[in-house]
Amino acid sequence: MAEKDVIIGLEVHVQLNRLRSKLFCGCSTDYHASDPNTHTCPVCLGLPGTLPVVNRRAVEYAIRVALALNCDIQGETLFYRKNYYYPDLPKAFQITQYDFPLGLGGSILIKGEDGEEKKIRITRVHMEEDPGRLVHAGTIDRAKYSMVDYNRCGMSLLEVVTEPDLRSPKEARSFLDKLRNILEYLDVFDGDLEGAMRIDSNISLTGGERAEVKNISSHKGVEKALAYEITRQRSARRRGVAQVQETRHYDELRGITVSIRTKEEAHDYRYFPEPDLVPMRIADWVPKVEAELPELPDAKRERFVAQYAIADDHARSLTSEIRVANFYEVVAKRAPPRLAAVWIADVLKGELNYRDVTIDRFSSHQMVEILDMIEKGKITEKAAVEVIRTILDHSGDPSVVDPVAVVEAKGLARAExxxxxxxxxxxxxxxxxxxxxxxxxxxxxxxxxxxxxxxxxxxxxxxxxxxxxxxxxxxxx
Amino acid sequence: MLRELKEGLAAGASAEEVVSAIFEKIKRSRLNAYNCLSEESALERAKNFDKKPWGGLLAGVPIAIKSSISTKGIETNCSSRILSGYIPPYDAHVIERLKEEGAIIIGKTNMDEFAMGTSTETSCLGPTRNPWDTDRVPGGSSGGSAAAVAAGEAPAALGSDTGGSIRCPASFCGIVGIKPTYGLVSRYGLVSYANSLEQIGPLALTVEDAALVLDVIAGHDPRDSTSAEQDRVFLPHTERYLPSLTNGVKGLTLGVPEEYFGEGVDPEVEKAVWDAISKLEDLGAAWKMVSLPHTKYALAAYYIIAMSEASSNLARFDGLRYGLRLGADQDWHTTFSEIRAAGFGPEVKRRILLGTYALSAGYYGRYYLKALKVRTLIKEDFERALSAGGADLLVTPTMPFPAFKIGERIEDPLSLYMADVFTVPINLAGVPAISVPCGFAGGLPIGLQIIGRHFDEASILRAAKAYEDATPYHEAVPKEVV
The missing domain is CATH 1.10.10.410 (Arc Repressor Mutant, subunit A)
Incomplete structure (x- = not known):
């Protein structure tokens, strides 16, 4: 529930993983099924003498996102170096943005705790490169050694920073769900890939210092970590222990957060403008990107209500994922739209969630056939649910594909x-x-x-x- | 001289013999101009050339490369222990260009460690000696390249110039060196010291030779975002600088900056430069005094910017992926700290520490940002002096004094930094400059610096060539040449 004294702001790192090449070199981004260190070159390995070259498509994608988040796009944007030592960072600095980020002052709407629309302000959106990935031989505290995989190194990241407008872990989660939804609508992001989104959460109680919980990759994890933090900070306050500004790590297995460092130990990143890159005048790019911007979730929801005469709740559910929305539109062209909305939003999505699978497991053709049988009275609603479940439970089995055949095989036809x-x-x-x-x-x-x-x-x-x-x-x- | 070499090779002279003779000379030499030779690959390439000669602007011509420029398969250690054994898997853009035009890479030349120095004394492989007086430094940081060319251990060489590192050793060794306009030559493959200041350029015996090498290496490279677009320079594979050499100096107005003479300048150097100005006047140029009023701030701004960038550039050297490795590995933090402690020399450490300090929170505005503002003022000084109706070129001494003795200044970094006073403003402004021999003081060469407008290398070369044709200094041969 929303609690008046809870203040949450998020920093979300989004990998623009629909790009084909990395941010500053030509290496392929399609490394998820590859051996470590096979998608690297002298540039992303930071070999002496190499220089970065900005991937213009990455900048276009970033502008796309900044526009969709209602940001002001800056006329000129600049990259900086953030200097720190870590083995996953082969240049010992990360090329990122500092002053003059790409986008400033945006917002998105989420469904707040009270069920009303709530505007969450976006402070800034900026581009940066992803570091490599450390793989520990064992657990992080016990490992004898660690290995580095630079396949990820140099991937395009966007950092989306919110104002402290969120009031509960649940609101934080709906923000993340909505953000992911928008990113997928923009076709710049695939949330299913490993490491696609990583979230730092700042949380404080009114009057107290904030804790930053770093680097959580699941929305559910963020919700849990924040809930834990609220309890922890409240009980500390009751005991008269003041919260200090600190960075905490979320231990997913134990469901708790652990302090890593306090403000005094904070890094000095010695930001300065990256001398190997020149300022980019992006103002001229904006009109073209804007013109090509696809329909976004809120607009699609309104259109569904108007065009198909379906309930707002159904429209919201259908548009909360681009793949479901597209699925619905295909079905609604060949079946009664209102019936389709009920069956997809209320039944199919529930069955998919229950099995933790995506709508790719089900075809629009199958849905159309099932709706047709319902409409003609050939099967009961109960039997229709059974057909959907059977198909989902036998995914990959070619003999369990056709709904009509399933009805026959299982004897589900309405009794004469x-x-x-x-x-x-x-x-x-x-x-x-x-x-x-x-x-x-x-x-x-x-x-x-x-x-x-x-x-x-x-x-x-x-x-x-x-x-x-x-x-x-x-x-x- | 390169022209004669090329004509000889084209007429059937053996490249293998030319290359072998050079290696023999290098092996007899006491100069320590090279830190790594690529004898095997050079001889093989020379033999192949003899079997089936190829074309190109530098067909069959041997060339030496400063150790800070990446060469595929040839160690590129920047004369630093921390990069010992590092063999790049790729060629710098300029190396690709040299190879495309038929050149033969003979080895990597000694330098101040990571180009940080004015004397080539900070090399982890010991100092290079000046062929005019082996007790003296060759200048730096491209001292190995300059000494090699002056002593006939390479027909021509590449160096890099961050604050004078081509022009200073060219001046001390009595040869020609060009610092091109920032953005004319791709930096792709040049191990960065101070990215926003440095350029790769040629060192050669004559203006014509330097122009020929510049023709080969200049041009746009999409891998370097600071490389100038095609329309500002010239198309590759065309000769643009060579044809401009014969235009003479008639109609050119030379500016003589008042701040570059007087206190701190050796009187013999000052006299040689004024003699050169008179000579150019005799040849048809006009001259007038000009002012570059912010010159006195240039050294401070230069060192803050260069050290700040260096502190970030050199942070990647941790021995993890390449370079120095010491004994048994411990935890990452300990291991990389020990490698950096053992791998960098004292001057490099000094610059990393100062640069780190200048970029720190609370000091950034006071040092780095202020230095950038000074840089803008200095750039404006040059633009004003070289504006239409002003001077076409500026002429100054390259160095305030001739080559000093090995060990004479190395313990006093500030006095070494002061030696760069006439070269660093050019890097801050990004304009091109050449150093050509203009006389001797006590048997040591003196360099004349000619500075031009952005991307107007042609006018510099034109004036330098006219001066060279009218003077004998480039023909003098140093003692050490055997």
Whole structure:
């Protein structure tokens, strides 16, 4: 729940992993399935004498994001060096932005704790290069040695910094979900790839110093770490221990945060303008990027409501992921849009979430066929859910692809009227006590008989229809 | 001289014999001009050339390369222990160009460690000696390249110039050296000391030779973002500087900056430079006094900028991926600290520490930002002096004095830094300059510095060539040449 004294701001590192080459060299970004140190060159390894060259496409992507986050794009932008020693940083400085970042002063809307739209202000958006990755031989505190993989080194990162506008861990999570959604809409980002998003959270209680919880990669992890921090800071305050400005590490296994360093130990990064790069006048690029900006989630939601006459909640659910929104639009062209909205937003998404899989597991063609069978009364709603589950549970099995075949194979077709009528007759005969109760004025007793009918038809009867037939049978006698 | 060598090779002279003779000379030499030879690959390339000669502006011509310029397969150690054994997997842009034009790389020349020095005494491999007097320094930091060319141990060489590192040794060794306009020559592959100041350039016996090498290495390179776009320079594979040499100095106005004469300048140097100005006047140039009023701030601004950039550039040397390794590894922090402690010499450490300090929080504005402002003022000084209606070129001494003795100044860094007083403003302004021999003081060469507008190397070369044609100094041969 939103708590008035909780103040949260986020710094989100987003890897622009839909780019084909790295930020300052021509190395391929497609390294996730490759051996370590196979996607490197003299430039991203920082060999003596090499120089960076800005990937213009990366700048375009960054402008795209900054525009979508409603930032002011700066006329001229500049790279700086951030100097520090770490083995994953082969030049011993990171090329990043400092003064004159690409975008300033943006905002995005999230659904706040009270269910109302809430505006979260974005302080700045800037570009930087990703360092390499350390792999420890064992756990970080016990490892005898560590290895470095420079495949990631030089990947384009965007840092998105918010104002301290978030008031609860849940709001932080909805911000991250919304940000990811926007990034995927922009086609600059694939959130499923490892290390795609890394989040630093600043959290404080009113009147106290802030703690920065560094480098969490999952939205759920951020929510949990922040919840832990609130409890920790509150209990410290109750005990009269003042929070000091510090950096903390989130231990995902134990679900706790641990202090790494205090303000006094903070680095002096000795920022200065990167002399190997020249200032970029990006003002001239903006109109073209703006013109090519795709429809964003909020706009798409409004359009869905207007165009397909569906409920706002359904539209919000459908547009919360670009792949689902695209899926819906394909289905809605070939099936009744409102029926499709209900089945995709309420049923299919739930089944996908339950299995923790994406909508790529399901085809729009399958959805259209299922909706068609529902609409024509060939299957009951219950059976339709069963079809969806069966297909998802047999993903990859070519014999379980076609919904019509699934209905046939599992005998899920709606029972013919005669069969239902026969089941009703049998049920009435077998349920003497329930019949007596009904006749004595207990209307609810009819539910028992309907249950027997459903059992006899193995669920293929429509419950409403069965209810009507049982009532007819009883009243007619 | 390169022309005669090229004509000889074209007429059938053996490149292998030329290259072998050079290696013999290098091996007999006491100068310590080289820190690494590529004898095997050079001889092989020479043999191949003899079998099937190729074309190109430098077809079959042997050339020496400063150790700070990356050469694929040849150790590039910047005369620093920390890079001992480092063999680059790639060629610098200028090396690619030299190879494309048919040159033969014979070795890497000694230098001040990471180009930090004015005497080549800070090399971890010991000082290079001046061929005119082996008790004296050859200048620096490209001292190995200059000594090699002066002593006939290389027909021509590449150096790099961050604050005078080509012009100073050219002046001390009595040869020609060019610091091109910032952005004319790609820095891709040059191990950075101070990125915003330095350029690669030629060292050669004559103006014509230097112009020929400059023709080869100048031009746009997309791998260097500070490399000037094509329309500002010239297309590769065309000769642009050589044809401009014969234009003479008639119609040119020379500016003589008042701040570059007087206190601290050896009287013999001052006299030689004024004689040169008279000679140029005789040849048809006009001259007038000009002022570069911010000259007195140049040294301070230069050293702050250079050391700040250096502190960041040199941070990558940790022995982890290449270079020096010591005994058994301990934890990362200890290991890299020990490697850096053992790998860098005292001058490099001094500059890293000073640069780190200048960039620190709280001092950045007081030092680095202020130095950048001074840099702008100095650039404006040059633009004003070289504006239309002003002077076309500026002429000054290259160095305030001739070569000093080995060991004479090395314990007093400030006096060494002061020696750069006439060369560093040119790097701060980014303009091009050449040093040509203009006389002797006590048997030691004196250099004349000619400075031009951005990307107007052609006018500098034109004046330098006219002066050279009218004077005998470039023909003098140092004692040490055997």
């Amino acid at each position: 009227d005669d069969a239902v009528k026969a089941a009703v007759r049998a049920a009435v005969e077998e349920s003497a006590q329930a019949v007596a109760d009904y006749r004595a004025g207990n209307e609810k007793a009819i539910n028992f008989i309907v249950g027997v009918v459903m059992k006899k038809t193995r669920g293929r009867a429509d419950p409403g229809e069965a209810n009507r037939l049982v009532k007819e049978a009883l009243d007619g006698i």
